[in-house]
């Protein structure tokens with residue numbers, strides 16, 4: 001990230017810190033942009049543009065020092081809510097395995113599942129850039145396999161970019177996709193598709209691991225990726241990677257100093273049952289809200305008070 005961008009970012013943080021106590025954003029649509037892009041209508045979040053976000057918009061936002069939010073999405077209806085709220089980038093993550101399809105990990109997710117849910121998210125949105133994960137087994141054989149599967153997601157599902165895990169180990173795959181005209185988001189640090197080998201642990205701790213993470217980040221950038229996810233790495237290391245790269249870093253469990261943040265939507269909205277990672281803030285309690293609605297409906301059916309005349313045809 002450039003010095004100009006860093007200065008802009010400092011200005012943005014100061015503005016948002018002061019506005020944090022003022023009124024909350026309206027339920028529909030993002031609030032007007034604040035910070036360096038305010039008034040220009042260009043801001044990725046809160047800007048005026050209604051066309052679909054491109055990777056060029058993302059590079060420009062990072063150059064302006066704007067931070068931007070990314071969320072996962074797995075279906076058309078919730079994706080349309082996020083789109084109306086102004087989320088500029090959505091990830092059809094292979095976290096659909098745990099959060100949507102009932103698997104224990106992301107490992108079993110297939111290309112058919114990814115293609116079907118990606119197409120649904122594209123149909124449900126008008127503005128967000130949709131990034132689809134290449135699931136486990138869809139690119140590890142090599143660049144040609146990666147190109148075949150990424151092409152399917154771009155051509156058939158209509159996504160604007162793909163994401164794949166791995167730094168140095170995936171740079172040939174990234175390079176071929178980029179040469180073929182497919183924008184790629186990298187993903188380093190904790191890479192959940194390798195859970196059987198690495199577990200779910202903070203990555204990059206210790207000098208050697210930190211140096212490897214930096215090498216991975218540079219390999220992803222040199223291969224031509226437009227952004228890179230840093231998952232579960234110490235905040236200081238994520239800040240250093242962000243300083244060293246010119247492409248934006250997207251943090252999840254990587255502290256406050258990355259260019260963007262991503263969260264799994266079911267975690268941040270309180271729909272996930274059971275344990276939620278400590279790095280994920282819960283902004284709502286949808287599990288409670290939905291459970292209450294379902295219990296009210298069930299009780300009214302059992303008690304004979306639903307349906308009422310206004311729900312009935314004659």
Ligand code: KIV
Nearest residue numbers: 072093094095229262
């Ligand atoms: O699949 C996913 O949701 C992800 C995010 C955690 C970055 O890869």
